[in-house]
Amino acid sequence: MSTSIAPQQLIRLAQEFDAPLYVYDAATMRRQYHKLENAFKDCNVKIHYAMKALSNINVLKIFKELGAGLDAVSIEEVKIGLMAGYAAEEILYTPNCVSFAEIEACIDLGVKLNIDNISILEQFGNKYGNTVPVCIRVNPHIMAGGHYKISTGHIDSKFGISIHQMRHVERLIKSLNIKVEGIHMHTGSDILDVGVFLNGAEILFDLALGFPDIEYIDFGSGFKVGYKPDDVTTDIDVLGEGLTERYRKFCREYGKDIQIHFEPGKFLVSESGYFLAKVNVIKQTTATVFAGLDAGFNHLMRPTLYDSYHHITNLSNPEGKQRVYTVVGYICETDTFAWDRPLPEVNEGDILCFHNAGAYGFMMASNYNSRTRPAEVLVDGDDYKLIRRRETLDDILATQVL
Template sequence: MHYYDIQGIQLTELAEKFDTPLYVYDANKIIEKIGILRDSFKDVNIKIKYACKANTNLSILKLMRKHGVEIDVVSPEELRLALMAGYEGAQITFTPSGVSFDEIELAAEIGARINLDNLDVLEAFGKLYGNKKGALIRIKPHVFGGGNEKIMTAHPESKFGISIHQKDQILEIVKKYDMKIIGLHQHTGSDVKNADAFTQAASAILEMAKDFKDLEIIDLGGGFKVAYKDGDITTNMAELGAVLSSAFLNFCQEYGRPLQLWFEPGKFLVSEAGTFLTTANTVKKDPIKTFVCVNSGLNHLGRPMMYGAYHDIFNASNQDDSQQDDYRVVGYICETDTFSWSAEGQQSERRMNTVNKGDIIAMKNAGAYCFSMSSQYNSRIRPAEVLVINGEAKLIRRRENFDDILRNTVEVDV
């Protein structure tokens, strides 16, 4: 997975032009992933809703909209970004978790599709709107699926959704306020490797759906496994598409009319499109290990430290495979901010082409939950972002400066 260029532009050339640390996104890869998902579900009426919390850069949102992908948001700020990117209210789904009801009202008033995830907000929504505004209900199907417990969202102890075992309470509230429930939703988790978890969750949702008379949508979320290294196991999209499409079409026939099948991928669409470029500040030879210390840290790419996530790392400045060494790639934050975690979630070394001070160290799968989770920890500024589209590298977010650190500070006499 050592890609030394993006659309013919060398990574080192991008680092020289825009400086490091730098996020670079390949528009072609995003378009490719959209196509894969559509092809996998070509036999059903599919709608893709980009889970934009993965990457909210306006240019990425506009690229999604240009290619017919709608959007899923989880906050009023993401809602405003969606509107700025040109989405209309009906193209936006608001899927919050545990928010105050005024956020739900705000989204409903601009015409977004609302996804209700607990009994209290279901009742409040019904009391306020009755059958004047349709809503989706997020169901927790009690299914285990995902890469690890931090990214599983459908198991019995998850905070997300209304338990499937509370169906009678849901139906009681819906009947009480004559609510129009237009969709049922579930999201199993991230990095789901095979179709089993999806099919279990889908079976549970489709069975429950028979009790709702106004449905237009079945929303099965996202969480498809992407490749993090050569030979990595990924979700078999063709297999998943065949299995779920068959089950969905059978349900529609039994239900008596065709429905839309929605998915809300985030990582699947943008993860592999992103490459994070850093510079080796120093190569620190220790009696036990050799450390490559780069000009970034968990403040810019926190997934390894937060999730034990694996990112492929390579020396973009040296394409000579004949001389290699084992390196532990670490950041400059005053924490143990190791980038080179193993696939098993442990700090480890990476075998790379010989690294020298000043080399460009690249990290793959940096398109999702990387910049969007970045911070100014240690009073460090956030990186710039670049989109490579039609063979041209375009700056889509400027690098912060010290003024950005101080922007909201209010000095007082102490």
């Protein structure tokens, strides 16, 4: 799997900023944004970046310059988005299982609100009536694909209001005079079958006909990116063709040209990211050869949490003889990045590169084992800059009361 940043530049960055290190490529982010934008060029489309994937302010500013809005899932994300320069109306706040006090605070900040719970919708209607417009998040009961932990539109998911509860929703809207400006769904990551996504879209289009004042339909995201060489991905162009045709039909039926929204996170930043780690030890056992790194699941959680695959390259010895390694971390747990992975011969001190580490890499990092979190570097053409310094022990102790 090739890198958009030259391997030798990645090594130089690891030497300058030390490892472990997250490196992001701005050009890849822009490429992915334009790819999605072009697929829906014949629609009235608005892209909201799902900032939970990677919320560094420097990254948010890139998407702001491209014309994106933001998808935020917490009041902290909302505030970071405002600090990054987004107008309140460019931010869609989609909470789940938060207190009503947090929802009130976000309404006070002026952002758009997306509600996925009948209880919260009723509380909202009793307080605000039609004075604050709202979007309704629907659970279409669709299994889009991928790991069950990242699928959010199936019948057992905690997200969204069931399509079978729409009659109840309609009663609340009418009795409490709630102004609904949008309908929303998000089936989760790793959409493997464009047809499944289009089935969900059909459900939303049909539901939207029952809401006379909507301004947009939000289809969430879940577009699959390739983690393995030659991996299957969501065919964005085919999806664009199919959804555009159905969108035009809906607009004719609805009587006006509404916006369609998307909320990609992983699709926009995953391929832009590289996680660099140094090999501390090579440990031969009776069963395997371990390559032990100066990092662990405290820095890259996805392989442990989701059994996810990240392609790994040996930047220090790319032409070395192929050998098989189990790549592990230094956390006091079973801390495995990859089992029985063929790699060019790995030596102590080599720099290994984990590809597709831009989404949910740093964001899921922790201080487990009292380890510090790594630095982040942004590469933009010939320029690069540190966008988050490496943590120190003082950072870990800063919130402790001694």
